[in-house]
Amino acid sequence: MPIHKLKMSKSKILHDLITTKSIIKVGGAFDAMSAKLVELSGFDAVWAGSFAISATHGLPDASILTMTEFLNVTSNMNDSCQIPIIADCDTGFGGPSNVEHMVKKYEKAGIAAISIEDKVFPKQNSLLETGTHELLSEKDFVAKIISAKNAKQDPNFMIIARIEALIANLGIDEAIKRATAYEMAGADAIIIHSKKNTPDEIFEFTEKWNGTIPIVAIPTTYGSVTIDELISHKIKFVIFANHSLRASHLAMSKILDEIIQSTSLSGVNTKISSMEDIFRVQKMYDIKTQEIEIEEKLKKLGYID
Ligand code: SPV
Ligand code: MG
Helix, strand or coil: CCCCCCCCCHHHHHHHHHHHCCCEEEEEECCHHHHHHHHHCCCCEEEECHHHHHHHCCCCCCCCCCHHHHHHHHHHHHHHCCCCEEEECCCCCCCHHHHHHHHHHHHHCCCCEEEEECECCCCCCCCCCCCCCCECCHHHHHHHHHHHHHHCCCCCCEEEEEECCCCCCCCHHHHHHHHHHHHHHCCCEEEECCCCCCCHHHHHHHHHCCCCCCEEECCCCCCCCCHHHHHHCCEEEEEECCHHHHHHHHHHHHHHHHHHHCCCCCCCHHHCCCHHHHHHHCCCHHHHHHHHHHHHHHHHCCCCC
């Protein structure tokens, strides 16, 4: 009898990392190539963030793209790399029934985890100072978690509940109350998000909360926090949400400005990746190997000498 080597699912890979790693490092990406670069740099998982994906469509991070559009991008990212993908699913694209449909679709696509946040639809990016950050009632968000949990088939597929109470300036007690409710409803992890420039309120939350599910932090605004500090304050996942997008934006803007102001490309060629670099990441060299394999097969079948 042939022995089939079953590949471990990415949800299982992500789930196992919770016990084997002191902290899981998640790099933000916005398409297949940036996801691949996140993997090549040694991150444990990829964050398919709504901010970065919306921006690369030239659109605001304000619930504009549809679930299908996000899922298409996220699936491409998933296909391009071996590490698990954590999908930022905003508010879940509607009510509990929309969340149910979404969980089925994302799980079927091989995505390891989804995150839904407790804001009302349409949401706006959490770090937009002038943004409206209205929270959904705890009861209505718990209904979404119940729906997500009922819809998932794979026990390792993670439902991450994201708390926006600190973003909405509602304070630690509200954040703790919601975290407790979301854990009780079946969330597999909690994202506690903050827009402060120090990790103080995040650490106050992690000290006060008695929950047992993993806690996720997104230290975009409190970027001076160290990995060791996060670990010692019970953070299990750290998401570097948008740095690949912002790095690309800066690099592209600089080079394009230089090209338009120059009379030749001689100055820029050393400042950009080589064609070889891109050939490698897009697996261009696999084409030759495939051609050789096909040719050998065609020879065996007598089509060519
Ligand atoms: C994202 O990357 O889309 C996020 C994180 O949701 S934040 O931009 O900080 O809201
Ligand atoms: Mg987002």
